[in-house]
Amino acid sequence: MAAPTVAPPETPRTPPAQPVRPRRGRKSRVLFWIGLLGASVLFLYPFFWVLSASLKPRSQVFDNALLPSQWAWENYVNVWQAAPVLQWFLNSVVVAVAAATAVTIASALVAFGFAYFRFPGRNFLFGLVLATMMLPGAVTMIPVYLIWNSVGLSTTQVPLWAANLFGSAFYIFLLRQFFLGLPRDLFEAARIDGASYWGLFWRIAVPLCKPAMIVTFVFELKASWSDLLKPLIYLRDEELYTLPRGLKAISDQFGQSGEQQWEIVLAGSVITTLPMVVVFFLAQRHFLYGIATQGRKG
Amino acid sequence: MSTATRQRKRRPRGKNQRRETLAAFAFLSPWIIGFLVLTAGPMIISLVLSFTNYDGLQETRGVGWDNYEKLLSDPKVRKSLSNTLIYAVMIVPSTMIVSLALASMLSRIGRRSAGVFRTLFYLPEVTPKVAIGVLFLLLFNGQVGMVNWALGLVGIDGPQWSTDEAWVKPGLVLMNLWSVGGTVVIYLAALNNVPRDLYEAADLDGVSRWQRFRHVTVPMISGALFFTLIIQTISALQTFDEAYAAFYGSAASASYSSEAALFYLIYLFQQAFQFLHMGYASAMAWLLFVIIMIITAIQVKVSKRFVYYEGGDR
Numbered sequence: 202m203a204a205p206t207v208a209p210p211e212t213p214r215t216p217p218a219q220p221v222r223p224r225r226g227r228k229s230r231v232l233f234w235i236g237l238l239g240a241s242v243l244f245l246y247p248f249f250w251v252l253s254a255s256l257k258p259r260s261q262v263f264d265n266a267l268l269p270s271q272w273a274w275e276n277y278v279n280v281w282q283a284a285p286v287l288q289w290f291l292n293s294v295v296v297a298v299a300a301a302t303a304v305t306i307a308s309a310l311v312a313f314g315f316a317y318f319r320f321p322g323r324n325f326l327f328g329l330v331l332a333t334m335m336l337p338g339a340v341t342m343i344p345v346y347l348i349w350n351s352v353g354l355s356t357t358q359v360p361l362w363a364a365n366l367f368g369s370a371f372y373i374f375l376l377r378q379f380f381l382g383l384p385r386d387l388f389e390a391a392r393i394d395g396a397s398y399w400g401l402f403w404r405i406a407v408p409l410c411k412p413a414m415i416v417t418f419v420f421e422l423k424a425s426w427s428d429l430l431k432p433l434i435y436l437r438d439e440e441l442y443t444l445p446r447g448l449k450a451i452s453d454q455f456g457q458s459g460e461q462q463w464e465i466v467l468a469g470s471v472i473t474t475l476p477m478v479v480v481f482f483l484a485q486r487h488f489l490y491g492i493a494t495q496g497r498k499g
Numbered sequence: 500m501s502t503a504t505r506q507r508k509r510r511p512r513g514k515n516q517r518r519e520t521l522a523a524f525a526f527l528s529p530w531i532i533g534f535l536v537l538t539a540g541p542m543i544i545s546l547v548l549s550f551t552n553y554d555g556l557q558e559t560r561g562v563g564w565d566n567y568e569k570l571l572s573d574p575k576v577r578k579s580l581s582n583t584l585i586y587a588v589m590i591v592p593s594t595m596i597v598s599l600a601l602a603s604m605l606s607r608i609g610r611r612s613a614g615v616f617r618t619l620f621y622l623p624e625v626t627p628k629v630a631i632g633v634l635f636l637l638l639f640n641g642q643v644g645m646v647n648w649a650l651g652l653v654g655i656d657g658p659q660w661s662t663d664e665a666w667v668k669p670g671l672v673l674m675n676l677w678s679v680g681g682t683v684v685i686y687l688a689a690l691n692n693v694p695r696d697l698y699e700a701a702d703l704d705g706v707s708r709w710q711r712f713r714h715v716t717v718p719m720i721s722g723a724l725f726f727t728l729i730i731q732t733i734s735a736l737q738t739f740d741e742a743y744a745a746f747y748g749s750a751a752s753a754s755y756s757s758e759a760a761l762f763y764l765i766y767l768f769q770q771a772f773q774f775l776h777m778g779y780a781s782a783m784a785w786l787l788f789v790i791i792m793i794i795t796a797i798q799v800k801v802s803k804r805f806v807y808y809e810g811g812d813r
Contacts, residue, residue: 237604241619247638247677248622250645254637263643307529314526318519330530333538337737337791339767339784343548343777344541367533398522427627429740433748434772445629449744452633457661463637470630477625485618492621492681493688 251474255467262463273464280451280468288440289447290472292358293426296443300362300425305417307368309376309410313402316380317388327377334370338430346434360435361443362425372417375494379413380406416491419484426477444473549781556775566782576783578758579766580790582668586762587735589672594731595724598679602686603716617687621680632744635674636661646673661745667759671742682727689723690716721806729798736791739764763787 254262255276257269264270280286315327345364349355387409388401396404407414432446442450451469455462481488524531549566553559570576601620605613626634638645639660647657660670693716701711717724739762746760747769767787771780 233604233607237608237616240601240604241616244620244623244677244680247634247645250638251634263640263645265645265648307533310526311530314523318523318526319516320520320523323523326527326531329534333534335733335791335795336538336542337733337784337787339737339764340545340781340788341538341541342784343771343781344544345537346772347544347777348536348541364533364537366529367537368530373530398526402526423625427629427740429627429629429744430768433743433768445627445740448627448629448633449748452636452744453748456633457636457640466633467637470633474626474630477627478622481622481625485621488625489617489621489684492684 251467251470255464255471257464259462259464262467276464276468277472280465280472283455283465284447284451284469285440285442286444286447286469286472289442289444290476292441293443293445293476296358296361297422297425300365301418301421303362304365304369304372304421305414307366308372308417309407309414310402311368312373312376313380313406315373316377317398317401317406330370330373334374342430342434349435355435356437356441358436358441358443361428361431365421365425369421372421375491376410376413376417378494379410383409412487412490415484415487416494419480419487420491422480423477423488444476448473545781545784548778549785551778553778553781554775555777559778562778566779567786569779570782570786575761575766576763576786579761579763582759582761583736583738583763586668586671586738587732589668590675590735591728591731593672593676594679594682595727597676598682598686598727599724601679601683602690603712605683605687606690613687617684620683623678624680626678628740629744631674631678632741632746635671635741635745639670639674664759667746671745671760675741682731685723685727686720689720693719718805718807721802725798725802725806728802729795732794732798733791736787736794737764738762739768743768 249267250265253267253269256272256274257264257266257276258271258273261270311330315323315330345360346355349360354360383406387405391401391405426443427445428443429445429449432443433449436442436446439447439450448466448469452466454460455465550561550563551559552562552565605616605620608616639647641647641657641659641662644657644660646660650657658666660666697715697719698711701715706714742760742762743765747765763783764787767780767783770776770783
């Protein structure tokens with residue numbers, strides 16, 4: 202195989218990270234904005250292309266016209282009839298919401314345990330939490346499957362979310378940082394007023410860290426919604442598929458390896474992606490805040 | 500950090516300390532149970548399995564180091580490993596460079612417009628990787644795909660991205676560069692945190708823009724660079740969804756899928772859940788773990804010399 206060299210970066214027409222200051226001459230300012238707008242077009246265009254192509258009749262899917270010359274709304278009816286898309290959508294919603302809810306509550310509990318209490322072995326245990334982040338999922342993938350198999354749940358949707366009931370290292374880390382940021386006096390005062398430990402968590406820590414909890418929820422919602430590997434391992438019955446697993450099935454049947462009915466694959470891709478785009482716009486503040494914090498704390 | 504000092508003020512309280520410890524472990528119990536049942540236990544099982552011929556069918560027996568010896572001579576392990584490493588070497592630096600370029604641009608414009616562009620750059624990141632794989636087949640289709648059409652507009656005869664062995668991985672890299680948004684957001688946050696007066700001091704000293712970037716910006720955001728380097732590398736070494744979606748999984752796709760997209764995790768998945776060679780696949784998983792550990796350790800060691808932490812407390 203010919204060794205590919207480093208791929209040319211796709212976006213920048215501008216040299217990497219040369220700070221162009223608005224003050225510097227008009228010509229470089231124009232170039233700067235051309236570069237920025239060009240990059241924006243590159244990032245948005247695939248969305249338009251897919252959305253538009255998914256509404257074109259089969260013969261025109263690849264015509265690269267910005268708008269379909271004939272609007273083929275029936276593509277969406279066809280994908281509906283070709284596969285139980287609505288069922289998959291509902292499955293995805295149930296699994297993703299269960300996964301996100303479970304991980305948010307469990308991780309918050311554990312994070313509070315690490316943030317508030319002093320107890321022997323705390324640093325060791327927290328180190329262990331961080332260490333599990335390094336462990337590739339592949340190492341536990343097979344035994345965990347065997348465990349689910351031994352309790353008779355290996356062909357259900359349960360394994361897709363139930364592990365989240367135990368929290369997840371990354372979110373524990375994230376939420377702990379937020380809990381540590383709360384003034385300790387708040388808790389001391391509540392203790393003096395007779396609040397229980399549970400009260401400290403539920404009445405003080407959780408309400409004050411709601412933004413961080415929402416960050417956790419939307420991150421996991423996205424991660425769970427997108428997952429392909431677990432559905433591939435666990436879901437056999439087509440009725441139980443989530444959308445990514447379903448899209449894979451559609452793509453196998455109608456795409457490059459199948460009947461070349463790309464308009465159906467495109468409609469399926471849109472249905473799989475669009476819900477997350479909507480969620481993103483509803484919760485974008487939290488997505489972006491969460492990501493930015495991640496980098497800083499890291 | 501600062502809580503540590505606050506905590507020290509609390510006086511030790513004998514009996515209460517025991518109650519506090521009990522309460523703490525009650526809060527930690529979900530994680531502790533999960534760790535034992537879904538991490539530590541499975542790790543031990545996995546390690547044991549890797550020394551057996553377990554496949555759920557024949558009688559299971561220990562085979563000593565056989566699986567590991569087989570690993571080293573399995574051409575597909577070698578192929579998938581080299582694919583994965585080559586891919587990581589391509590995608591990690593490209594992601595970092597492109598993200599840094601975009602983030603630097605955004606750090607030069609007003610916060611409000613930067614916010615709009617930031618949203619826009621992040622948007623593709625919410626696309627599931629399986630859709631990215633499907634889009635790869637569509638957009639990078641050699642005959643009719645959008646990418647080659649666009650290249651054609653500027654007079655370039657684009658390659659057969661999805662079938663030419665040499666172009667599959669660069670194509671996947673380009674496709675994945677579409678979703679660098681998360682890294683852009685991280686870098687932008689880091690860049691906005693660089694104190695203005697450092698730049699002003701540099702300007703007073705009359706340094707060139709490149710020098711200022713190299714000696715002020717890069718050291719000041721080295722924490723973020725390091726963080727993304729580690730995360731990106733670990734995730735690149737575990738590439739699965741997009742490559743599997745595009746090239747594997749159906750009987751028919753075997754006819755066009757090229758070995759160039761056989762990533763390590765894909766081969767591991769095939770061994771474990773298609774051929775049910777779970778003992779062998781467990782050995783593969785441990786090899787991957789060791790490789791990730793080694794690469795991360797090297798990165799940590801090398802980065803120590805370059806990473807600057809403000810306050811130096813972490």
